[in-house]
Amino acid sequence: MQIVEIILSPLLAVIIGIFFLGLSRKIMARIQWRYGPPITQPFIDLIRLFSQRSVSHGHLFNFGIILSVAGSLMVVLFIPFGQMHPMSGSGGLLVILYIMLLAPLGLALSGGEAANPNTSIGISRQLILALGYEVPLLLVLLAVMTHYQTISIVQIVSEQQSTGWALFSSPLFVSGIAYFLIIPAILGMRPFEIIQAPQEISSGPMVEYGGPFLALATIQHALNIFIGLALFVNLFLSGAGNPLIFFLKMLIVFVLGLIINAVYPRLRIEQAVQYLWRWPTLVALIGLVVVMVVR
Amino acid sequence: MNPGLLLVSAFGGALLTYLFGKISSRLRDGFSVLVSLALVVMIGFLFNKSGTESIYFNFLGLPLILRINMLSWFFAAAVSALGALSVIFSLSYMKDQERTDFYYLMLLLANTSMLGIVFSGDLVSFFIFWEIMSWSTFLLISYNRGNALAAGMKYIIMSLIGSVCMLFGILYLYAAYGTLNITTLAAMMSAASSGRFLFLLILFGIAFAIKNAVMPLHTWLPDAYTEAPSPFTAVLSGMLTRMGIYGFLLIMYVIVGATHSLSTGSGWITYHHILSWLGAVTIVIPTFIAMLQNDAKKLLAWHGIGQGGYMILGISFGTNLALAGGIFHTLNHAIYIVLLFMSVAAVEYRTGGERDLNSLGGLIKKMPVAFLGGLLGICGLIGMPLTNGFVSKWLIYKTLILEGSPFLAFAALIGTWGTVLSVYKFLHNLFLGQLPEKYKDIKRSPFSMQLPIVILSFTILLFGVLPGIPLRVINAIGVSFGFKSLSVNLYGIATETGALNTINLFAAILVFYAIVWFVLRVSPRFTSVSQEDTYAAGAGIPRDKYHFTVDFYNPLYRMIKPYLKDYVDIFYTKLAGWTQNVCGNVRRVYTGFVGHYILYIVLFLAVLIFIQIKWSLW
Numbered sequence: 001m002q003i004v005e006i007i008l009s010p011l012l013a014v015i016i017g018i019f020f021l022g023l024s025r026k027i028m029a030r031i032q033w034r035y036g037p038p039i040t041q042p043f044i045d046l047i048r049l050f051s052q053r054s055v056s057h058g059h060l061f062n063f064g065i066i067l068s069v070a071g072s073l074m075v076v077l078f079i080p081f082g083q084m085h086p087m088s089g090s091g092g093l094l095v096i097l098y099i100m101l102l103a104p105l106g107l108a109l110s111g112g113e114a115a116n117p118n119t120s121i122g123i124s125r126q127l128i129l130a131l132g133y134e135v136p137l138l139l140v141l142l143a144v145m146t147h148y149q150t151i152s153i154v155q156i157v158s159e160q161q162s163t164g165w166a167l168f169s170s171p172l173f174v175s176g177i178a179y180f181l182i183i184p185a186i187l188g189m190r191p192f193e194i195i196q197a198p199q200e201i202s203s204g205p206m207v208e209y210g211g212p213f214l215a216l217a218t219i220q221h222a223l224n225i226f227i228g229l230a231l232f233v234n235l236f237l238s239g240a241g242n243p244l245i246f247f248l249k250m251l252i253v254f255v256l257g258l259i260i261n262a263v264y265p266r267l268r269i270e271q272a273v274q275y276l277w278r279w280p281t282l283v284a285l286i287g288l289v290v291v292m293v294v295r
Numbered sequence: 296m297n298p299g300l301l302l303v304s305a306f307g308g309a310l311l312t313y314l315f316g317k318i319s320s321r322l323r324d325g326f327s328v329l330v331s332l333a334l335v336v337m338i339g340f341l342f343n344k345s346g347t348e349s350i351y352f353n354f355l356g357l358p359l360i361l362r363i364n365m366l367s368w369f370f371a372a373a374v375s376a377l378g379a380l381s382v383i384f385s386l387s388y389m390k391d392q393e394r395t396d397f398y399y400l401m402l403l404l405a406n407t408s409m410l411g412i413v414f415s416g417d418l419v420s421f422f423i424f425w426e427i428m429s430w431s432t433f434l435l436i437s438y439n440r441g442n443a444l445a446a447g448m449k450y451i452i453m454s455l456i457g458s459v460c461m462l463f464g465i466l467y468l469y470a471a472y473g474t475l476n477i478t479t480l481a482a483m484m485s486a487a488s489s490g491r492f493l494f495l496l497i498l499f500g501i502a503f504a505i506k507n508a509v510m511p512l513h514t515w516l517p518d519a520y521t522e523a524p525s526p527f528t529a530v531l532s533g534m535l536t537r538m539g540i541y542g543f544l545l546i547m548y549v550i551v552g553a554t555h556s557l558s559t560g561s562g563w564i565t566y567h568h569i570l571s572w573l574g575a576v577t578i579v580i581p582t583f584i585a586m587l588q589n590d591a592k593k594l595l596a597w598h599g600i601g602q603g604g605y606m607i608l609g610i611s612f613g614t615n616l617a618l619a620g621g622i623f624h625t626l627n628h629a630i631y632i633v634l635l636f637m638s639v640a641a642v643e644y645r646t647g648g649e650r651d652l653n654s655l656g657g658l659i660k661k662m663p664v665a666f667l668g669g670l671l672g673i674c675g676l677i678g679m680p681l682t683n684g685f686v687s688k689w690l691i692y693k694t695l696i697l698e699g700s701p702f703l704a705f706a707a708l709i710g711t712w713g714t715v716l717s718v719y720k721f722l723h724n725l726f727l728g729q730l731p732e733k734y735k736d737i738k739r740s741p742f743s744m745q746l747p748i749v750i751l752s753f754t755i756l757l758f759g760v761l762p763g764i765p766l767r768v769i770n771a772i773g774v775s776f777g778f779k780s781l782s783v784n785l786y787g788i789a790t791e792t793g794a795l796n797t798i799n800l801f802a803a804i805l806v807f808y809a810i811v812w813f814v815l816r817v818s819p820r821f822t823s824v825s826q827e828d829t830y831a832a833g834a835g836i837p838r839d840k841y842h843f844t845v846d847f848y849n850p851l852y853r854m855i856k857p858y859l860k861d862y863v864d865i866f867y868t869k870l871a872g873w874t875q876n877v878c879g880n881v882r883r884v885y886t887g888f889v890g891h892y893i894l895y896i897v898l899f900l901a902v903l904i905f906i907q908i909k910w911s912l913w
């Protein structure tokens with residue numbers, strides 16, 4: 001059974017992530033009164049990319065991108081997906097937090113060897129943005145862990161299934177809002193698509209990738225979307241009894257976030273950090289204090 | 296085999312190395328490596344021994360005692376192993392320098408004195424070895440002259456302030472109990488009043504906090520690390536600074552005892568709270584200051600301070616989990632910071648002393664081994680899963696969260712993110728990006744530099760995947776302090792509130808890496824291209840190399856720079872300047888004329904007589 005889950009959950013995560021990529025393009029287009037590409041477009045692109053030839057800049061260039069996709073796939077194993085959580089017993093939420101580092105670091109290493117100034121600028125932005133949203137995110141996660149007195153994400157989910165959603169429970173409500181505020185930054189959606197910013201730095205970290213490399217980078221992005229949403233669903237919406245309900249919860253959160261943020265133009269990096277360190281951090285801090293007081 | 300013989304051979308080896316240097320430099324090099332390796336082997340034989348021995352009976356009427364137990368063995372093993380690697384690294388680094396005999400003498404002496412500190416069984420010999428360590432360090436920090444003299448002066452002044460505090464504490468203990476034997480003291484102390492505990496903990500705490508560079512007492516460290524010769528910086532950052540942690544363990548858990556040392560104080564103002572908050576501040580501020588540095592060694596030096604905060608957090612919590620985390624982090628930090636300094640030193644050696652992060656770059660293809668060291672070093676420093684730093688940090692975070700200190704945990708976790716930013720800048724600006732034209736023909740590092748780097752890189756992975764190897768020893772230390780034993784196994788740690796299993800992590804990442812690699816392998820072939828063959832959206836990258844390094848995180852710098860001045864250092868510098876002024880003014884009184892001195896005496900007597908007539912005090 002565990003073997004099936006280990007094979008199935010990363011596969012589902014990739015498919016769902018890519019579906020969200022297609023969906024976001026479609027919704028974005030409709031909001032902007034365009035027709036937009038079909039939802040299956042990212043799948044078609046991936047197949048095409050995997051059949052194209054490309055260039056490499058060296059061993060670290062290959063190593064980094066593989067590491068980042070492998071790291072993201074590994075995170076999926078630790079996050080409960082419905083009732084599937086094949087590896088969550090090996091260290092809990094703290095391990096998830098740390099394995100989530102592999103993906104950006106892998107991309108950064110890979111991009112670093114590409115020796116393209118645009119890549120370096122993109123990576124510098126990526127790391128700054130990560131520091132930006134990590135401040136409220138950590139506060140939120142600490143509030144959740146302190147409230148439930150555990151570092152195990154499975155236990156957090158099962159506690160919610162007996163006591164109700166954390167988002168609507170009195171001490172964690174504020175933290176839930178803070179997490180929702182930073183979801184676009186975590187997923188790299190509007191108005192936080194600063195890292196790639198095609199018009200400014202020609203796709204930043206992606207600029208040197210082509211063919212299979214670009215396909216892997218896209219898969220990594222898709223997995224990143226899956227992870228960001230799955231964490232929210234698990235921590236605040238009590239996970240789900242089966243993968244289908246879980247998927248529906250993710251879908252609602254994603255579409256809600258997308259619709260709210262689609263109308264904003266892209267922020268500059270310092271504006272993004274200022275925003276993240278002001279409102280979401282303040283809300284998250286209040287949330288943590290509330291949890292501490294209630295305890 | 297016993298510690299006395301070990302220390303005698305270490306001292307003798309250091310002196311003989313100096314003498315051999317006068318005969319031939321090759322003989323000296325060979326002998327110094329031999330001595331340091333012999334020490335490693337000898338300490339290996341001392342594993343799991345315990346006992347005490349008197350070496351000298353009548354020093355001011357006090358016996359000098361050496362003792363060995365798990366705690367001292369653990370620190371001694373780390374000191375001797377890292378010391379040996381650094382001696383090997385010095386071979387080619389110091390080849391063309393002058394005064395090398397002196398350098399080796401002092402390097403070996405510093406190592407010996409650290410061994411002496413951890414094997415001391417009484418506080419007098421502890422203090423003597425502590426002073427030998429401080430002075431040999433001072434001489435090595437100022438080895439390069441110039442700026443190094445100022446750095447060394449800063450170090451020795453702060454170190455002396457610490458020593459005075461410690462000496463005061465030792466004298467107080469002697470006056471109160473009449474003995475300085477650590478074991479006897481520990482037994483006698485348990486009945487003491489809490490005021491006495493507080494007094495001792497503060498006095499010794501200042502001394503050890505200065506050595507360990509805890510936040511308001513950290514200012515000696517950045518300059519000292521930067522200015523010292525790089526192989527010695529490795530020793531300094533690895534174990535020498537962490538003698539402060541050993542000292543804290545000694546005073547808090549051995550002499551005073553865990554229950555007393557943590558509960559001393561009242562309400563929220565206890566020793567435990569103050570120490571842990573100092574630890575948290577020490578993590579956050581230096582880590583963010585590190586981001587602003589442009590000198591590779593200075594960047595690492597600030598991280599040296601920051602990582603010290605994690606150890607302080609670990610040992611200030613006093614649960615078996617946190618203590619294990621704190622001690623383990625001391626070892627892990629030593630391994631990766633030594634590796635990082637060696638990696639910088641290797642670059643420095645080949646580029647002619649260049650370590651400015653804004654003018655290097657792209658060295659990965661030229662110096663792959665130094666790059667490997669840098670990569671694994673920063674992974675350990677961040678605490679990436681499957682490197683050693685992860686396990687110790689996991690232990691510390693877990694304690695902080697479960698003991699209900701989320702704000703401390705937040706400080707520790709956000710420190711990690713600050714670390715990610717600054718160490719990526721470090722790695723990128725040295726090894727990644729574009730290679731400047733002038734380093735086109737740079738050579739690889741010599742073998743004596745590659746060997747320590749490879750060994751340390753391997754150790755980082757080994758302790759990351761199989762943390763049980765050192766954790767068993769650390770667990771024995773915790774048990775000797777009177778804590779409950781942890782259930783440690785080879786690949787992690789099991790507790791009632793969730794386990795850590797590094798083998799699972801390792802297997803998962805390996806399998807996924809293999810799968811993704813296979814996907815890349817079966818897709819169409821890629822061709823390798825040079826660094827000039829990049830896409831710039833039609834803009835064209837200039838023919839001369841174009842490397843994005845200066846102000847790597849510029850938008851962030853502009854936001855945080857005003858908040859990150861080292862105000863403590865500015866304050867101390869002002870204080871020093873003010874003291875100098877006052878002393879300068881006082882000196883003017885001493886004119887050198889006998890007539891003036893007689894005048895002072897007469898005036899002084901006149902004042903006394905006046906006071907007596909007016910108020911008749913005597």
